[in-house]
Amino acid sequence: MSRIALITGASSGIGKATAQAFAKSGIDLILCGRRKDRLRDLSEEFHHIKTTLLDFDVRDRKDTFKAIESLGSDWQNIDILVNNAGNAHGFDPVDAGDPDDWDAMLDSNVKGLLYVSKAVIPGMVRRGRGHIVNLSSIAGKETYANGTVYCASKAAVEALSAGMRLDLTQHGIKVTNIAPGAVETEFSMVRFKGDEARADKVYAGFDPLRAEDIADSILYAINAPPHVTIADITILAAAQAAATTVYRKG
Ligand code: 8X3
Numbered sequence: 001m002s003r004i005a006l007i008t009g010a011s012s013g014i015g016k017a018t019a020q021a022f023a024k025s026g027i028d029l030i031l032c033g034r035r036k037d038r039l040r041d042l043s044e045e046f047h048h049i050k051t052t053l054l055d056f057d058v059r060d061r062k063d064t065f066k067a068i069e070s071l072g073s074d075w076q077n078i079d080i081l082v083n084n085a086g087n088a089h090g091f092d093p094v095d096a097g098d099p100d101d102w103d104a105m106l107d108s109n110v111k112g113l114l115y116v117s118k119a120v121i122p123g124m125v126r127r128g129r130g131h132i133v134n135l136s137s138i139a140g141k142e143t144y145a146n147g148t149v150y151c152a153s154k155a156a157v158e159a160l161s162a163g164m165r166l167d168l169t170q171h172g173i174k175v176t177n178i179a180p181g182a183v184e185t186e187f188s189m190v191r192f193k194g195d196e197a198r199a200d201k202v203y204a205g206f207d208p209l210r211a212e213d214i215a216d217s218i219l220y221a222i223n224a225p226p227h228v229t230i231a232d233i234t235i236l237a238a239a240q241a242a243a244t245t246v247y248r249k250g
Contacts, residue, residue, distance in 0.1 A: 001021030002049070005222075006030040006068075006078050008058055008116055009085030011038035012197065014135060017211035018082055019163045021051050021219045028076055030054060032067070032085070032116075050074075059104075061065040068119035077127060080222050081120045083113045084135045088150040088191040102149045109153035113160065120187075121168065129144030131222055134161045135214075138181040138234060142243040150191075151235025154179075174229045176221040181236035182246065183209040213239035 009015035011033035012169040019029055019042060028050040031039045043051040052075055056067040086109035090101035113134065124130030139147055140154030161177035168175060180218035188199035206244050216237060239247045 002028050003072060004028045004075060004077060004121060005032065005080035005082060006032060006116075007029055007082040007084060008032045008112075010042065011035045013123060014180070014211045014214045015043060015082070015084040017215035018084065018218050020045070020047060020192070021212070022080075022222075023214040025219065025223070027080070028204055030071065030078070031107060032056065034096075041196065044231045044240045056103065057108075059107040061111075061115050064112070064115040065119050065206075070117070077156055078120050080131045080133065081117065082135070082218065083116060083157075084133075086114075086135065087137075088122045088147070088154070088187065090193070091146045091191055093146060095194065097149060098166040105149055105153045105157075109150075110156045110160075113157065117160075117164070121173070124173050125168070125171045125220050129171040130168075130171075131176065132164060132168070132173060133178060133218055133221060134164075136177050136179045138179050138236065138243045141179055141234065144244045161232070165229075169229075174224075176218075176230050177232045178217060178221070179232070179234040180209060180214050180236075180242065181240045182206075183211060185211050186244065193240055205250050209235060 005027050007015050007019050010031040012018050019031055022029060025093050026049060029053050031043055032059050033039050054067040055164050056063040059063055074160045089104045090098055101102045136157040137154040139151045140158040145149040149156045158177060161175055165175040183232060184203045187200045191199040217235055224230050
């Protein structure tokens, strides 16, 4: 029987690559994001699986519940939830940080992840099975200068993954925490508010991770045998020794 996965932030980056990897494995997809046109373009790539689209912003609690509750009966038995939506906004010391940036990060990376989970988990508990994959970051394990609030939001994801595992294992639900290092996606363009030169500099002089590398590890975790939980995966670029220790050439 085919599985159903709900992926947030599916319109680009790691979410999109995960959707593509899942589709290749024959997993039916609930693609969630804010940009419906991009979700539609992505779903048109897939011919041999079923897809449905939900466009909502995880930061909006009401919209999040409304969207997930609107799923038809064919889509309600979600086997896999990939909590991928989230971003970094701004790169400043905490005394100079913009509270709007803090709200954006905490509202999506922490509260949005909780809203989506709250909408999906009760069904998993009823069915006695499910798999939740939370996208954390190396930033959740190491705090770096100018990234205080982003790092705090990802440290919260680490705690949520551990806590979900404590609360949900008894219901047959697996929880996997994925902590990527430097992945070249729209991430830095969003962090630096469209400053392309600054964003490019983040990935200059070394070979960064691609979204597909992270999708591979998610696929590995969700395809582990029933008696195995892949609890935590940290993935760094080969030139990256720690969050901000990157060996660059030139
Ligand atoms: C993204 C990784 O190290 O650029 O979550 O913050 S990092």
